[in-house]
Every structure is written in C-alpha cells, then in structure tokens.
Amino acid sequence: ETNENIHQYPLDIKVLNPDETAEVFKYFSESLQDGFVRIGPKGYFFTTGINEVAPSIYNMELKPDDTWVISFPKSGTTWMQELVWLVANDFDYATAEAVPLVARFNFIEGSMFSSKKSLRYYSDETREQLAALFKPPDHIAKLPRFIKSHLPLSLLPPTLLDTCKVVHIARDPRDIAVSYYHHDKRLKLMGYTVLFSPLFDNVKESWEKRNHPNMLFLFYEDALKDLPSTVKRVAKFLGKTVTEEQMSRLCDHLAFDNFKKNKSVNMEIFKKLNLSCKDVSPFIRKGEIKSLIFNIF
Numbered sequence: 001e002t003n004e005n006i007h008q009y010p011l012d013i014k015v016l017n018p019d020e021t022a023e024v025f026k027y028f029s030e031s032l033q034d035g036f037v038r039i040g041p042k043g044y045f046f047t048t049g050i051n052e053v054a055p056s057i058y059n060m061e062l063k064p065d066d067t068w069v070i071s072f073p074k075s076g077t078t079w080m081q082e083l084v085w086l087v088a089n090d091f092d093y094a095t096a097e098a099v100p101l102v103a104r105f106n107f108i109e110g111s112m113f114s115s116k117k118s119l120r121y122y123s124d125e126t127r128e129q130l131a132a133l134f135k136p137p138d139h140i141a142k143l144p145r146f147i148k149s150h151l152p153l154s155l156l157p158p159t160l161l162d163t164c165k166v167v168h169i170a171r172d173p174r175d176i177a178v179s180y181y182h183h184d185k186r187l188k189l190m191g192y193t194v195l196f197s198p199l200f201d202n203v204k205e206s207w208e209k210r211n212h213p214n215m216l217f218l219f220y221e222d223a224l225k226d227l228p229s230t231v232k233r234v235a236k237f238l239g240k241t242v243t244e245e246q247m248s249r250l251c252d253h254l255a256f257d258n259f260k261k262n263k264s265v266n267m268e269i270f271k272k273l274n275l276s277c278k279d280v281s282p283f284i285r286k287g288e289i290k291s292l293i294f295n296i297f
C-alpha cells in the first residue's frame with residue numbers, strides 16, 4: 001500500500017546532500033536522527049521519518065465529517081484542538097477529561113518522529129504506546145475523526161478543503177521561535193529544531209484560502225486577547241450554537257492556568273512515557289504575546 005502511495009505522490013522528496021546533512025548535524029543530534037529531506041517546491045524541511053507517511057497522508061481517504069486543526073508548530077495548536085473538540089462534541093467534558101487529547105485528535109504525521117535511531121532508546125512499552133498514539137492515516141477507526149497536522153496545505157490531500165472543515169491557527173513567528181526552543185529542549189529524543197519550516201510558506205498557504213467556506217483562519221493573539229470571540233467564530237464555522245453558560249464554562253476550561261493543570265491536554269503523557277526531560281519548562285509554558293511592538297500580519 002505504501003509503495004503504491006509513493007508512486008502516486010507528485011511532490012519531490014529531496015534528501016539533503018552530504019554537505020548539507022553535515023551542516024545540519026552541527027546543530028542536530030546525529031545519534032538520534034537518520035537524516036533530513038526537503039519536500040516540494042518550497043522545500044519544507046523534515047526528518048526522513050516523513051518519507052513513508054507523507055505519501056500516505058497525501059493519498060488518504062477523507063471523510064466529509066473529518067475536522068482538521070492545522071498550524072505551524074507552537075502556534076497554540078493544542079489549545080485550539082481542545083476548543084474545537086469541545087464545541088464539535090457538544091461540550092462533552094466527561095470524555096474530554098477521561099480521554100487524553102492526543103487520543104481524541106490524531107496527529108496525522110506523528111509517526112515521523114520515531115526515527116530508526118531514536119527507537120533504539122525506547123522501551124518496548126514506549127514503542128507500543130507511540131505506535132498506538134500515532135496511527136497511520138488509514139488506520140484511524142473512530143468516526144467522526146479529529147485530525148491535527150503541522151503540514152502545509154500543499155502536503156495534505158488536494159481535496160481537503162472541498163471535503164472537510166479545516167481550522168488554521170497562526171501565531172507571531174517570534175513567539176513561535178521562543179516556544180519552539182523550549183519545546184525541543186523539553187523532548188528528550190528530538191535532537192533537532194525548526195522542523196516543518198519554512199514557516200511563512202506554511203502559514204501563507206492557509207492564509208490564501210482564508211475565504212474558502214471550509215477554512216477558518218485564526219490567530220493565537222486574537223484568541224488570547226478575546227477568547228469568547230474566537231469560540232463564537234469556531235462555533236459558527238462548525239454550525240453549532242453556544243449558550244452564555246456554555247461559553248463561560250468553556251472559556252474557564254481553556255484559560256491558561258486551568259489548561260496547564262489539565263492532565264488530558266498538558267502532555268504529561270510524554271513524562272509517563274519517559275520522553276520528556278526533567279526540570280524543563282512544561283508544555284503549557286507561558287501563553288503570552290511577547291512580540292507586541294508591531295503586528296507583522
């Protein structure tokens with residue numbers, strides 16, 4: 001099946017040449033990573049773990065009631081996933097508490113992070129749990145599906161916007177840079193930074209589609225300044241209504257201090273799997289707008 005997908009993948013997957021690879025390995029941990037590739041005309045940058053999963057994502061079968069949350073990493077994805085999931089599921093807080101967000105929302109390219117080299121460091125149990133968490137695109141059983149991706153639109157199925165609802169959350173790149181730095185320090189077996197770049201191309205691909213009826217383009221900064229307005233926009237987009245009472249409970253649930261404590265979303269799971277370093281900043285870290293001087297968008 002994978003081979004067939006590779007034949008039906010129109011984008012060029014270019015392995016970095018030895019000189020470029022040596023340059024990248026100055027900054028990335030060679031003991032953990034197998035190598036690097038760039039995909040498509042914009043040269044989106046990944047570890048080779050993407051090679052198998054990219055064609056199967058591009059060719060995956062879409063369902064009209066799939067709901068996607070897409071973003072460049074560290075843009076407030078987790079926050080928006082929880083918002084979207086709760087609005088779409090009629091405020092089912094019981095399930096939201098019982099089932100971790102990573103299990104309610106499939107991270108569609110998540111398997112790319114298990115490099116062959118890094119897998120050697122994992123226990124069998126961790127390997128099994130990672131495989132269960134990051135299922136290949138065609139193995140997500142539960143419907144309707146909620147899917148998270150950091151891939152730009154050009155690497156997702158071409159009929160995505162004609163078929164499914166997509167929310168893109170964007171954030172000031174300077175705050176993303178700081179957040180990403182802390183993120184990569186936190187996760188033990190990463191040994192690299194700024195995958196998925198170029199950031200601007202990723203965001204621009206969605207920005208260009210912002211008026212498509214199936215695309216909702218949001219800014220992290222807007223959500224932080226006025227969460228109820230963002231909730232209203234998401235609800236309208238998903239064809240849902242929100243009462244005043246539901247609004248106030250949801251905004252309370254999504255408030256930074258509560259979110260930080262919420263074990264369903266705060267990625268404690270990575271600590272349990274022993275994938276997170278000790279004594280580093282937590283996943284729900286600061287939640288601030290630092291780059292206030294001028295708005296680049």
Ligand code: A3P
Binds near residue numbers: 075078175179180255
């Ligand atoms: P900081 O590291 O700047 O604090 P992602 O989910 O895409 O990885 O994004 C993570 C960023 O979103 C982190 O930014 C995190 O603190 C922030 N975030 C998560 N939950 C939040 C919330 N409830 N309110 C505000 N920011 C939140």
